[in-house]
Amino acid sequence: MFGFVGQRLLYLVPVLIAVTMLTFLIASLLPGDLAYVMLGDQATPDKVAALRAQLGYDLPLWQRYLNWLGDVVTGDLGRSFRTGETIMSTVLDRLPVSIELMILTEIMALGLGIPLAILCAVRSGGALDRFLTGAAFAKLSLPSYMVAIVLIYIFAVELNWLPATGYVPLAEDPWGNLRSFLLPAMTLAFGEWPVLMRVLRSDMIATLQEDYIAMAKAKGLRPARILLVHALKPSSLTLITVSGINIGRLIGGALIVETIFALPGIGRLLVGAIYARDFMILQGVVLFVAAGFVVVNFVVDLLYAVLDPRIRHGRA
Amino acid sequence: MAVLDVGSDTSAVTPVRKRRGPGPLFLCAASWLVLIGMAAILADRLPMQSPFDMDMLGKRLPPGSAHLLGTDNFGRDVLARLIYGARISLSVGLLAPVIGVVIGGCLGMLAGYFRGPWETLITGGADVLLAFPPLVFALAVTTYLGQSIPNMILVIGILGIPAFTRVARAVTLTLSQREFVVAARALGATHARILLRELLPNVALPLLAFFLLLVAVTIVVEGALSFLGLGVPPPAPSWGSMIGEGRESLEIAPWLAFLPAGVMFITVLAFNVIGDTLRALTDPRPARL
Numbered sequence: 001m002f003g004f005v006g007q008r009l010l011y012l013v014p015v016l017i018a019v020t021m022l023t024f025l026i027a028s029l030l031p032g033d034l035a036y037v038m039l040g041d042q043a044t045p046d047k048v049a050a051l052r053a054q055l056g057y058d059l060p061l062w063q064r065y066l067n068w069l070g071d072v073v074t075g076d077l078g079r080s081f082r083t084g085e086t087i088m089s090t091v092l093d094r095l096p097v098s099i100e101l102m103i104l105t106e107i108m109a110l111g112l113g114i115p116l117a118i119l120c121a122v123r124s125g126g127a128l129d130r131f132l133t134g135a136a137f138a139k140l141s142l143p144s145y146m147v148a149i150v151l152i153y154i155f156a157v158e159l160n161w162l163p164a165t166g167y168v169p170l171a172e173d174p175w176g177n178l179r180s181f182l183l184p185a186m187t188l189a190f191g192e193w194p195v196l197m198r199v200l201r202s203d204m205i206a207t208l209q210e211d212y213i214a215m216a217k218a219k220g221l222r223p224a225r226i227l228l229v230h231a232l233k234p235s236s237l238t239l240i241t242v243s244g245i246n247i248g249r250l251i252g253g254a255l256i257v258e259t260i261f262a263l264p265g266i267g268r269l270l271v272g273a274i275y276a277r278d279f280m281i282l283q284g285v286v287l288f289v290a291a292g293f294v295v296v297n298f299v300v301d302l303l304y305a306v307l308d309p310r311i312r313h314g315r316a
Numbered sequence: 317m318a319v320l321d322v323g324s325d326t327s328a329v330t331p332v333r334k335r336r337g338p339g340p341l342f343l344c345a346a347s348w349l350v351l352i353g354m355a356a357i358l359a360d361r362l363p364m365q366s367p368f369d370m371d372m373l374g375k376r377l378p379p380g381s382a383h384l385l386g387t388d389n390f391g392r393d394v395l396a397r398l399i400y401g402a403r404i405s406l407s408v409g410l411l412a413p414v415i416g417v418v419i420g421g422c423l424g425m426l427a428g429y430f431r432g433p434w435e436t437l438i439t440g441g442a443d444v445l446l447a448f449p450p451l452v453f454a455l456a457v458t459t460y461l462g463q464s465i466p467n468m469i470l471v472i473g474i475l476g477i478p479a480f481t482r483v484a485r486a487v488t489l490t491l492s493q494r495e496f497v498v499a500a501r502a503l504g505a506t507h508a509r510i511l512l513r514e515l516l517p518n519v520a521l522p523l524l525a526f527f528l529l530l531v532a533v534t535i536v537v538e539g540a541l542s543f544l545g546l547g548v549p550p551p552a553p554s555w556g557s558m559i560g561e562g563r564e565s566l567e568i569a570p571w572l573a574f575l576p577a578g579v580m581f582i583t584v585l586a587f588n589v590i591g592d593t594l595r596a597l598t599d600p601r602p603a604r605l
Contacts, residue, residue, distance in 0.1 A: 026456045140584075140588050141584035149577060157567050259544060271455065
């Protein structure tokens, strides 16, 4: 088990390094010399050269990358060229928004996906199962921006229940904050629940064939107890993997949904950084997003062992 | 041939199960794609209004006799824009995955056939591309190279490479163990011959099915980029940018967003239906999901 974890970690380090290198390369390819942007009207060749030297822009690309990497290892992600704030504080500022969105999305998606999956697994091939299979398939063709528009139209324009866009800080008005998150979370959850339902359903159908389920039935346990206590836990491995991937992705911000609903999360920070050519923010956020993804997947691997004793004892 | 062998095996075990052939849904999907495809190809010759002519007095007209599907925020004919939008969505949707299927397919086959350090390198590279936020890449490239249709095809095409690599590698891995490959090798066939004559015909079909599924994904991604204002530069119509423009007038003229969204949904669904039917036909295992 520890060997497996160690192996995973060893594999992920080069992936993270390659991702940040790629970001560095792309950032350096973007047009527009930052020294000119920063100096604006006062740009003289001397001043530009001095500023470039100060920023380390006169160094070759690989040396700049190594300098940056060295700083990162010591915990210094640098400062934004434009605002002067540290990358760390900028990211931490935006992170709660993306995390709140992620939590609400997962609650909705799992809340809908798990019960429906159990119902489908119990009566697999039944009317509900066939209907939801079709719905899950049709959902593949519905991107988030379409769902967002339909939801805005129904809940904001027609019913006028929820705000169409905008963000209210949690400290200011908790209820207004929740309301501003409901539509974006619904949009994301709508994309996610069919996937969760499908994977849990097929795993559950397989689990229900196992001997120990037959044993539990023979003991005369109530069906609800068999399903929820005996079958659900060992069936949820793929479900956890998939939600883990989704959580990892959502920590990096839901770019399109955050843009549509004007939520100031990590995704919008990223888009803003690209538009403003703020390479330090871009670089820091990409590293953060990739690292978050890696960590979540790592935690998921550990959860397997907790959920299924067979993995813990190395028999699976 | 290998695919057929396995297929007859499974049908012998479960003779009751009927193979999923082209059903009515498949035919509907195919006819819709033919219709949209014809409209896109013949867009210039169809008797309809120009998709660019603005009419500031006839803004946001509801669907009616003068404009079959109404007019948009600038008084442009929505039907004409939908048909010209089909041109862009379909050409990006069909061309971008070609980049992925050629490059990703080659890399995946090499990785699955030769194994060893090549495989580690190629799958590692695919993992890096997968871990990299795709929209960042798209945003960066459109900022750097400018917004145009060829650039968008390039971006989406490159982003599709790792997925094709994985599919091609997985299929090649299992096929390489099969008797006909072993037999070819025993007969002294070169690597190139085995790859091209023995493996490629068998890898091609699963890749084609995956290709169609990726066409659907590509149309959605193109829509997302255009929706964010990073895709096709205006005033060229694209379904995504039409949805984006329609969003702003959702309260006054909801059909401006819903019409392109509906057309796009049906088109993407059609590609998914056809791709899935093909996948079910090429997948020798009986459908479990």
